[in-house]
Each structure stands twice: as C-alpha cells, then as structure tokens.
Amino acid sequence: xxxxxxxxxxxxxxxxxxxxxxxxxxxxxxxxxxxxxxxxxxxxxxxxxxxxxxxxxxxxxxxxxxxxxxxxxxxxxxxxxxxxxxxxxxxxxxxxxxxxxxxxxxxxxxxxxxxxxxxxxxxxxxxxxxxxxxxxxxxxxxxxxxxxxxxxxxxxxxxxxxxxxxxxxxxxxxx
Amino acid sequence: xxxxxxxxxxxxxxxxxxxxxxxxxxxxxxxxxxxxxxxxxxxxxxxxxxxxxxxxxxxxxxxxxxxxxxxxxxxxxxxxxxxxxxxxxxxxxxxxxxxxxxxxxxxxxxxxxxxxxxxxxxxxxxxxxxxxxxxxxxxxxxxxxxxx
Numbered sequence: 001x002x003x004x005x006x007x008x009x010x011x012x013x014x015x016x017x018x019x020x021x022x023x024x025x026x027x028x029x030x031x032x033x034x035x036x037x038x039x040x041x042x043x044x045x046x047x048x049x050x051x052x053x054x055x056x057x058x059x060x061x062x063x064x065x066x067x068x069x070x071x072x073x074x075x076x077x078x079x080x081x082x083x084x085x086x087x088x089x090x091x092x093x094x095x096x097x098x099x100x101x102x103x104x105x106x107x108x109x110x111x112x113x114x115x116x117x118x119x120x121x122x123x124x125x126x127x128x129x130x131x132x133x134x135x136x137x138x139x140x141x142x143x144x145x146x147x148x149x150x151x152x153x154x155x156x157x158x159x160x161x162x163x164x165x166x167x168x169x170x171x172x173x174x175x
Numbered sequence: 176x177x178x179x180x181x182x183x184x185x186x187x188x189x190x191x192x193x194x195x196x197x198x199x200x201x202x203x204x205x206x207x208x209x210x211x212x213x214x215x216x217x218x219x220x221x222x223x224x225x226x227x228x229x230x231x232x233x234x235x236x237x238x239x240x241x242x243x244x245x246x247x248x249x250x251x252x253x254x255x256x257x258x259x260x261x262x263x264x265x266x267x268x269x270x271x272x273x274x275x276x277x278x279x280x281x282x283x284x285x286x287x288x289x290x291x292x293x294x295x296x297x298x299x300x301x302x303x304x305x306x307x308x309x310x311x312x313x314x315x316x317x318x319x320x321x322x323x
Contacts, residue, residue, distance in 0.1 A: 009289055009290055012286055013293055013294065019215040020218060023221075025308070030220060049208075064320065066313065066317045068208045069208055073209070073216055079180070080176055083180065093177075093180050095179065096179035097217070103186065104185070104288075105244065105248045105288075107185075108252075108283060112260050117260070132194060133187055
C-alpha cells in the first residue's frame with residue numbers, strides 16, 4: 001500500500017512535506033551555505049544526483065521518488081546559489097520570485113488562451129518554429145504579469161490578496 | 176532567487192505539457208526532480224521568518240490567505256473552463272471538476288496551493304519539535320514510496 005491509496009492529494013502532501021519542512025526549520029544553515037557560493041558545491045551536487053540516478057534500480061519510478069527528489073533539491077539549490085553569483089541573473093530571478101504568486105495562478109490561463117485561440121494561427125506557428133517551449137513559457141510569464149497589473153489597476157487586488165477586513169481579528173479592526 | 180528559478184521551471188514544464196501532451200524527460204533525467212522540491216524548499220524558507228508568530232496570528236496571516244487564493248482561483252478556473260476554454264486538458268479529460276470535490280481534490284496546478292496551505296498549517300503544529308518532524312516526514316515519504 002502506498003500514499004496514492006489515500007484520497008485527494010494526500011500522496012502529494014506527504015511527498016513534498018519533507019522539503020517544505022526542511023526549508024522552514026533549516027533556513028539558517030541553508031542561507032549560510034548560500035552566502036559562500038563555491039564551484040565544488042554544484043559539482044558535488046551534480047555528482048550526487050548522477051550517483052543516485054545510476055545506483056537506483058527504479059530510476060524513473062515511484063519507489064525511489066523521495067531519494068531522487070532529495071538529490072534533485074540539493075542540485076537545484078546549488079544551481080540557484082551558483083546563478084546568484086551573477087548580479088543580473090540574481091536580480092532577474094529575485095524579481096520573478098517576488099511575483100511567483102501572480103505567475104503561478106495566471107500562467108495556466110494564459111497558456112490555455114494561447115493554445116486555444118492564438119496557436120492555431122499559421123503566422124504564430126511560424127514565429128514559434130524554434131524554441132517553442134521557451135517562447136511559449138516566456139509569453140505565459142509576461143502574460144501572467146500583465147494580467148496581474150491590469151487586474152490590480154481595475155481594483156481587483158482581492159484576486160491575489162484577501163481583503164484585509166476578512167483576515168483581521170474583530171478587536172483589531174477599529175484600531 | 177530559488178523561488179524565481181523554480182517558478183520559471185514550472186511554467187516551462189506546463190508549456191511543454193500543453194504543447195506535447197506529455198511530461199518532458201531526457202534519458203534518466205526529469206526536471207520535476209529539481210523543480211518541485213526546490214519550489215517547496217523556497218516556500219519553506221519564506222515561511223521560516225514567520226514560523227514563531229502566535230498560532231492565531233499565524234493562521235490569519237499565513238494559512239487563511241493561501242486558502243483564499245485557492246478558493247478564488249478554483250472558482251475562476253471553473254468558470255473559464257465551463258464558458259471560455261479548457262484550462263487543464265490533461266486533468267479529468269479537460270472536464271470541469273465539481274466545486275464540492277475541489278475541497279479535497281484540487282484542480283490542475285492548484286494542488287500546489289492546497290498542499291502549501293496544509294504544509295504551512297502542519298509546520299505551525301510541529302514547530303515545537305522541528306527536527307523530529309523533519310525526520311518523520313522523510314520516513315513517511317520514503318515508506319510511502321516503497322509501500323507497506
């Protein structure tokens with residue numbers, strides 16, 4: 001029996017909870033490692049990821065998921081730490097990271113609209129001959145950010161942030 | 176920074192799935208092994224600054240806003256999927272999931288928001304025993320992988 005036998009998203013919750021808790025409770029050592037980026041860190045993380053992939057009997061299956069995710073998380077963080085050495089890349093990804101909520105909830109909508117209404121146009125397909133995934137992804141991120149800006153301008157901030165009155169305890173509302 | 180890196184990977188993943196109808200893998204490499212764990216670790220790092228808030232304040236400031244986002248965007252996706260275009264072609268054959276079912280069965284990529292809310296609440300509940308909670312969470316995940 002596995003967590004997939006449980007209803008809803010139980011399996012996803014159990015799969016990702018360890019990584020979330022690691023971020024919450026081991027933030028200080030993670031930030032300390034991130035302060036001193038070293039090439040050996042990314043080389044070691046990549047070697048670990050390859051070693052894990054090669055040594056597993058079920059390299060793409062469910063039985064080894066947490067081990068692969070663990071190695072992948074270390075590699076991903078090492079890549080992020082390395083990328084942060086470039087001031088421009090760091091500024092770009094930090095800027096994107098601060099807007100991850102509007103991108104996360106909006107990009108799917110933009111992708112659906114692109115695929116349904118824009119992608120079928122032959123002129124558009126000609127534009128997207130090379131690197132279609134990267135271009136579509138770029139348009140989706142830009143579209144989600146523009147959607148966010150437009151909705152905020154229309155006074156629909158509550159789509160992204162709950163109304164203050166709803167989440168302020170009653171005794172604090174009039175202070 | 177890590178959050179920005181992983182959200183870009185998430186969008187690229189969905190672009191690929193939309194375009195090709197399958198998840199991208201290259202030989203033994205699947206970007207999912209980096210993308211989602213890093214996204215969760217980055218979300219955890221963000222929460223670490225607020226983990227010591229009073230429990231009631233923590234609920235109001237950290238958990239309920241995530242649930243709000245989940246409810247609002249579930250409604251938006253439902254309305255659009257019914258009236259405009261298919262939002263998640265690979266979920267439920269593109270058909271709308273009944274709203275009552277989304278309480279425990281999130282729709283499409285909104286599963287992340289649901290799991291984030293649950294994990295945030297869980298972190299607050301176990302904050303008195305953080306190391307034990309982390310170890311047990313890994314044990315639970317690995318034993319679920321292997322089956323019991």
